[in-house]
Amino acid sequence: MRINENTLLEGKQVFLVPYNADHVPRYHQWMCSSELQKLTASEPLTLEQEYDMQRSWREDDDKCTFIVLDKQRWADPLFQEQECMVGDVNIFLIEPNDPSVAELEIMIAEPNYRGKGLGKEVTHMMMCYGVTKLGIRKFEVKIGLDNKVSIAMFKKFNFHEVSVSEVFQEVTLELAVDEALRDRLMEDMSFLQEREYHKAQESRHTATGHDVTNARRP
Numbered sequence: 001m002r003i004n005e006n007t008l009l010e011g012k013q014v015f016l017v018p019y020n021a022d023h024v025p026r027y028h029q030w031m032c033s034s035e036l037q038k039l040t041a042s043e044p045l046t047l048e049q050e051y052d053m054q055r056s057w058r059e060d061d062d063k064c065t066f067i068v069l070d071k072q073r074w075a076d077p078l079f080q081e082q083e084c085m086v087g088d089v090n091i092f093l094i095e096p097n098d099p100s101v102a103e104l105e106i107m108i109a110e111p112n113y114r115g116k117g118l119g120k121e122v123t124h125m126m127m128c129y130g131v132t133k134l135g136i137r138k139f140e141v142k143i144g145l146d147n148k149v150s151i152a153m154f155k156k157f158n159f160h161e162v163s164v165s166e167v168f169q170e171v172t173l174e175l176a177v178d179e180a181l182r183d184r185l186m187e188d189m190s191f192l193q194e195r196e197y198h199k200a201q202e203s204r205h206t207a208t209g210h211d212v213t214n215a216r217r218p
């Protein structure tokens with residue numbers, strides 16, 4: 001969807017930015033890893049297919065995606081944005097007649113960044129964004145039965161198990177968003193800042209005189 005095409009969300013350790021064509025090569029590299037394919041139940045794609053996927057995530061009204069950037073690294077304009085990428089997070093509206101029900105997906109793709117609280121922070125940020133900007137009232141996650149870390153993380157957010165598929169070897173967890181949860185999410189995320197992505201990119205580059213006119217925009 002296009003709602004977040006110029007949105008930068010600033011957390012404590014990360015920035016969430018819209019998934020652009022510039023991010024695709026690094027994303028494609030990640031998804032060549034058989035470990036990540038297994039953990040995220042993804043099929044390998046060619047680079048061209050990955051560009052098509054990026055366009056579909058941008059244009060389809062039922063999908064919203066952000067790339068997760070290392071905030072500290074991004075603050076140094078000598079690093080290309082691709083070098084600051086650590087993962088992604090998605091919301092997918094799964095009920096054609098009810099846009100308040102969403103599947104949530106998260107990936108901290110860089111192994112060195114796992115286990116440092118980023119997964120929790122990003123999930124929290126995306127839940128806040130989904131509830132306040134997209135009107136989500138129910139989240140669902142599908143997780144491989146072997147993926148104990150992810151199951152533990154979502155249970156910490158009070159997701160509860162609704163079904164197990166022996167065929168797909170995955171568990172489905174859900175979380176309904178009531179007023180109390182909404183208030184709690186907002187309170188815990190009081191540090192969350194929303195800024196204009198393109199302006200933030202420009203000021204980052206003008207700090208060192210880098211030319212961003214060649215930066216591809218979708």
Ligand SMILES: CC(C)(COP(=O)(O)OP(=O)(O)OC[C@H]1O[C@@H](n2cnc3c(N)ncnc32)[C@H](O)[C@@H]1OP(=O)(O)O)[C@@H](O)C(=O)NCCC(=O)NCCS
Pocket residue numbers: 036039040105106107108109113114115116117118119120121142143144147148149150152153156
């Ligand atoms: C699952 C994933 C998003 C978690 O993110 P993360 O940044 O590694 O996790 P965090 O450091 O934020 O920790 C979140 C919770 O996960 C659990 N966890 C994290 N590392 C763990 C480990 N090594 N062993 C067991 N549980 C662990 C804990 O419950 C932790 O909460 P706590 O710190 O309060 O105890 C991340 O590991 C990842 O993307 N892995 C690869 C792709 C994937 O599995 N995606 C999910 C598909 S459904």
